Ligand SMILES: Nc1ncnc2c1ncn2[C@@H]1O[C@H](COP(=O)(O)OP(=O)(O)O)[C@@H](O)[C@H]1O
């Protein structure tokens with residue numbers, strides 16, 4: 080029997096995956112299930128937690144069945160998840176009291192605006208490293224406690240539990256025995272003090288969140304309990320949990336200060352490891368926890384863009400300009416330039432460094448001969464320009480870094496995009512051989528906890544570069560491209576930003 084494999088659960092925004100990894104990071108078996116998106120109103124995005132749970136059980140069972148057939152021994156489980164997405168459930172029945180409110184949801188934009196006007200943003204940033212934005216869990220939780228009849232009183236009485244998706248899965252996987260989360264997920268709630276490493280009493284009071292509703296916060300490699308034996312036929316230990324962007328940074332081997340990764344999935348998330356220092360941004364980036372192992376906390380600066388690959392899906396599904404996502408590469412590569420067309424994909428507002436939840440998307444520079452290719456190219460380019468906005472802010476905040484960008488996620492398969500990125504950033508862009516970095520990071524955390532790996536440093540030695548892109552354009556051309564973007568993005572700003 081082959082030993083030492085970890086089952087990684089990656090519960091993402093658009094799909095749920097289970098993957099089986101060896102400790103070197105080789106993936107043997109994968110199962111995946113799409114997740115339905117619910118848009119009940121403008122700017123609202125929800126998931127059905129029961130659908131998420133069923134998908135997790137299904138994909139895990141598929142992988143475990145194949146592992147058993149191949150005689151592979153599964154040592155334990157690592158979990159990684161879409162962050163901030165908020166679930167509240169009944170502790171007795173384990174049933175959610177409302178749909179999961181997804182990180183992209185903007186329904187609490189006005190509430191955040193009011194809190195900002197009342198002067199609370201500095202307090203939020205000082206304690207949590209975040210900005211006062213509907214992106215984070217706190218105001219979503221407040222909304223559920225306000226809108227579901229009786230929820231506030233039941234939360235105060237200890238009858239309800241709140242959690243990000245990792246917590247909800249831990250609860251269900253352990254048969255309601257564990258109500259916990261890890262520090263990286265906690266650091267995205269806007270309720271967790273990232274310096275004191277505990278729930279922030281002043282913010283809980285400000286938002287009237289009862290302590291009784293909150294999960295216990297653990298390290299990323301920790302004892303998260305064992306699965307209910309009835310689920311998978313055996314009790315598996317859960318040894319690792321991290322939010323998906325932090326897990327991707329680990330899977331990219333960005334475990335030391337100065338290393339940067341960017342993940343291009345539905346959104347784009349750039350994390351710069353700042354080591355033991357919680358660097359506070361002067362340029363509207365987030366300070367967040369990169370990971371904590373054996374009580375040793377490492378921090379990161381994060382730039383979050385809400386729409387990256389989702390814009391390519393929009394071209395495919397709404398505008399029907401491309402049939403398959405991968406068709407975009409050939410389409411845009413055929414054009415000699417962007418022909419002055421710029422697209423700002425502010426479908427759900429703008430994230431870092433603009434933080435404008437009321438901004439909406441726009442296309443600029445249209446002429447009589449603008450066609451499908453120009454609009455597709457402007458859309459793909461917009462993800463590159465937004466990356467430059469993040470990197471520019473990071474370079475201003477932190478003097479030293481490796482200034483090499485490691486990339487992953489669905490869009491990292493697009494060579495044209497990665498070359499454009501290297502051209503715009505004037506920086507090497509590296510794609511690893513294993514682009515399933517998110518699940519890999521969760522697997523490595525569990526492997527460390529369960530004794531299959533001595534440390535994350537040992538794990539990171541397995542990282543390999545598969546493709547490297549360097550700038551091939553002139554400084555003048557870069558400046559011109561960026562000037563066009565800056566003009567476009569400034570025109571979608573809302574009056575309330
Ligand atoms: N060749 C490609 N060019 C551009 N975008 C792509 C390409 N392949 C996939 N994508 C985009 O990548 C995203 C899927 O990436 P993935 O990492 O699976 O996302 P998530 O984890 O957020 O669900 C989709 O939004 C899709 O539009």
Ligand SMILES: O=P(O)(O)OC[C@H](O)CO
Pocket residue numbers: 090091092093160161162163182322323324344345346
């Ligand atoms: O599920 P993803 O990969 O789109 O990631 C979502 C992020 O964690 C949101 O902060």
